[in-house]
Amino acid sequence: MGIVRSMFGWMQAAPARGDNPALYPLDFDELKKKLSVVDEARRMGVHNNPPQDKTGLSAVEERILSRIEEYRHKVIGWSHDHMVYLKRHMSELDVTKDINRARESAEEFKRRSNNVIAAHDHELHQLDSEAQRLTTEFELFKARHRLLREPKKQMGPLSRWLWISIIALLVILEGAANAYFFSAGLAGGLAQGFLYAGMLSAINVLGGFFIGKKGLKYLWHVNPFAKLIGVFSLLAALALLFGIALITTHLRDAFAVVTLDGDAMAIAHQTMLASPFGFHGVDSIILFLMSSVFSIMALVKGLTWGDIYPGYSATSDRVIEARALHDSQVELVREELSDLKDEFEEALDKILETSKRDIVQLKELAENKSIAGQRFSNYQGKAEHMLHALIELFRTENSIHRKLPAPAYFNQKVVLPPVEAEQVDIQADLEDIARQEALLDELLAQVEPIRGQIQSAFVSCYDQVTPLRDHLKSA
Template identity: 25%
Template sequence: MNEKASRRHAAISRLRELFGQAPHPYRPSTQIFLDLDVEQASRNQDLAQRGAERGSSERPDANATVLDDIEHQVVESTESHKQTAHAIYLEQLHTYDARLTALNFEERFAIIRQAAPEAVGDFAAEASMGRDELFELRRRLNESEAEREDFRKRHKIARPARLSTIGKVLLKLGLLAVLFVIEVAVNGGFLSKSNQGGILGGLSVAFVFAAFNIIVSFLCGLTPIRLMYRRNIIYKAMGFFSLLAYLALAVVLNLALAHIREIPPDVLIDVDREALKRLLETPFALHEIQSWLLFGIGLVFSIIAMADGLLFFDPYIGYAGLERRWQSASARYRTAKEELIQQLRDIRNDASDAMNGAERDLAIRRSEYDALMVARGRLSQRFIEHQSQIERATNALLQVYREANRRARSTPAPAYFDRPYVLERTPIEPANRDPDERERLRRSIEEVQDLLKTQAEAVHGSFDAAVKTYREIDELFPESSYAKNQT
C-alpha cells in the first residue's frame, strides 16, 4: 500500500514538475537579451546524471585535452543561444538605423531653406497687391470727396446732408398710407349724403379723390417745390411757382370735392358738370359747415403729404446723392483696408506658426536623434554584457557536468576540467556610424533654426512695412476737415 502511494506521489510530483517547467531555458525578463537559466538548462540536458554516468566509466580519459561530446553539446547549445542573441542584436540595430533614417533631416533642411524665404516673398507680394487695391479705392474716395466738397462750395452748404434711412423711409410711407386711409374714411362719410350709391358710392368717390390728393401732393413736395432751396435764382423761382401751383391745385381739388357733397342726389343732372359750374361761378359759396370741414380736412392732409415729400430726402436736390456716394466709397475703403490688414496679419501669424513649428520639429527630432544614438550604444553594451553572461552560464553548466563526473570517478579528472571555457566574442557595430555625423547635424540644425528665426523676423518686418505703406496712402490723399469730423 505504501509502495503504491509512493508511486502515486512520484507521478504527481512529475506532473507538478512538468507543469512548473518553463517553455525555454531562460530566466523571465523584459530585457531584449534573455539570460540563460543555468539550473533549467542543466535539468533539460540532465548534466549531473550524465556526468556521474561518464565519471563512473572513467570518461573522459585522465589524459584528455579536449572537450568530450557532452561538453561539446553544452557549448553548442550556448553558442546557438549566442547566435540567436546576435541575430536579435542585428535586428535591433536595423530598427534603430531605420528610425534614424526616418528622421530625414536633410529633406527637412532643404524644404526649410527653400520655403522660408519663399514665405517672405509671398508675403511681400500679397502686401504689394493689397497696396495697389487700396490705392485705387483711396483714389476713388478722394475723387468722390472732391466732388462733394466742390458741390458744397458752389452751393454754399455748410451743414451735413440729411440722409434717409430705411426706418425713416418706412415711417414716411406709413404716414402717407395712414393719411390715405383716414381721408378715404372721412370723405366717404361726408360724400355718402349726396351720392345715390350711399356709403359705398361715397367711399368710391372718396378713394379716387384721396389717392389723387395724397399722391400729387407728395410728388409736388418731392421734386418741384424742393427747387426753392437751390441757390440758383431760376431754380428758386421755379420752386416758388411750383409751391403756388400746388396750393392752387390743392384748394381747387378740395373745393370741388366740397361742392360735389352739396349737390342733392335726386337732381337729374350730371354731378360733375354741376360741381364744375359751381366751382367756376361761386367757388367759395358753400352752404353747409360739413362741406367746409370736408374742404379743410382734405387741404390739411394735402399739405401734410406735400411736407412728407419735401422732407423725404435732403431738401437740397443732389446733395444727398453725393453724400451717399462719398459714404459708400469711404465704407468700401475702410472695409478693404481692415480686410487687407487682417489678411496680412493672418498670413504673418500662419507663417510665424509654421516657422516656429518647423523649429520645434527640428528640436524634437534632434532630441530623438540623441536618444536613439544613446539607445543604440546601450544596445551594443548590453550585447557585450550578454555574451559575458553566456560565457558564465556555459562555465556553470560545464561545472555541473564536471563536478558530477569527478565525484563518480576513481581516477583523476582530466587537467582541462580546471580551465574555464572562453567564449569567442562576436564583434559589435560601432556606436557612432560616423564620428563627425552628430557634430555636422548639430551645426546644420542650428543654421536652419537661425534661418527660421531670421525669416520670421523678416515676415514681421514686412507686415509693419506694409501697414506703414497703407497709412502712407492716407497721407498721399489726405481727408478734408469735414470728412475727418464725419469719420
C-alpha cells in the same frame, strides 16, 4: 492584438520602453519549462541517452542552441533597425533650415508685403482716381451754384429706413382714418372703405413726398429758369393737396347718401364741381383737414430729404460713396498686411520653440546612439549565459539519472559563433548638434532685431496704403 505584437514586436525600428524594449526577454524558468529541459534530461538519462560514444549535441541541446540562436538573430535585426531609426530621426530633427528661414523672415516678410500691395495697387489707383474725379466735380458744382456751405449730412441706413417706415405709416394711418369715415355709407363696411381710402391716401402721401423731394427744391435754385420748376412743383403740390382732400371729403359725403344701386363717384364729381367747399357736417371738415395735413407732412419730408438745394445731396453722396469704397479697400489691404505680420511673428515664435525642443531630443538620441553598442553586447552576453545555463542544467540532470558514464562531449563547452557589435562613433553627431545649438543661440540673440525689422517693414507698407482723406490733406 497582443499575440501579434508579441510575435513581431522585435521587428519594430523604433524602440519602445524598458531596458530591452522591442525584444522578448530571455527567462530561464520559462525556457526550461518550454523546452522540457529537466524532463527530457531525466527521461534520456534513465535510458543512458545520449550514448557514451556520441560526439555531437543531443536533440534537446540542439533545441536549446536553436532557441538561443533565434534570439541572437532577433537582437542583430533589432539592433540594426534601432540604429537606422536613430540616424533617420536625428536627420529629421535638423533645425538648420528652420533657423535659416527664421533669420531671413524679415526679408521674406518685406517681399510678401510688397506682393500684397502690388496685387491691390491697380484697383486702389482706380478707386482713388474715381474719388478724386468726383471730388473735383463736387467742388465745381459748389462753385457753379454759388454754394459756400457744406451739404446736409447724409442719413445713415438706420435713419433712412426709419423715415421710409414713417412715410409708409402715414399712408396706413390716413387710409385707416379715411376707411372709418367711408365705412358708414358702404355695405362692405370698414374693409370695403379701406379699398377706396388706401388708394387715395397712397396718392396723397406719396405724391406729396415725391413732389417735395424732386420738384419743390428748385425754388432755391440759383438759375431763374430752374426756379420755374419749383414754382410749378408748388402749384402741383397745392393742386394735389386740395384735389385729394376734396375728392376724399366729397366721396365720403356721397357714400353717406348713395343707395345701393347709386354711383358714388358720379355724385361726388357733381357735388365737387357745384360746391367744392360745401361740406356736410363736422366729419367732412375733419376728413378734409386730416387729408391736407398728411399731404403737407409728406411734402415737407420730401423737401427735407437730403439737402434742400436740388442735386447737392446727390453730388455729395457720390463723393462720399466713392471715398468709402476706396477706404474700405484700403482697410482690406491693411487687414491683409496685419494678418501677414501676425503669421510671420507666430512662425518665428514656433521655430524658436520647436528648435529648442528638437535640440534636446537630438542630445537624447545621440546618447541612445552612444550606448547602442553596449546594449547589443549586453543582449549577446545574456544569450550566451542563458545557453550555458540551460545546457549545464540538461547535462547535470542527465548525468544524475544515468547508470553509465556520460559522453565525453558533456565536458566540452558549447560555443556560439562570435558576433561583432557595430562600432558607433557619435563624435560627428555631437559636433553637428553643437553647430545647431550655436545657430539657435545666434537666432536668440537676433530675434528682437528681426521682430523690429518686421515691424518696420509692416509700418512702411501699412503707410503706403492710406485713406483718401490723407491724400486730400497732402494734396
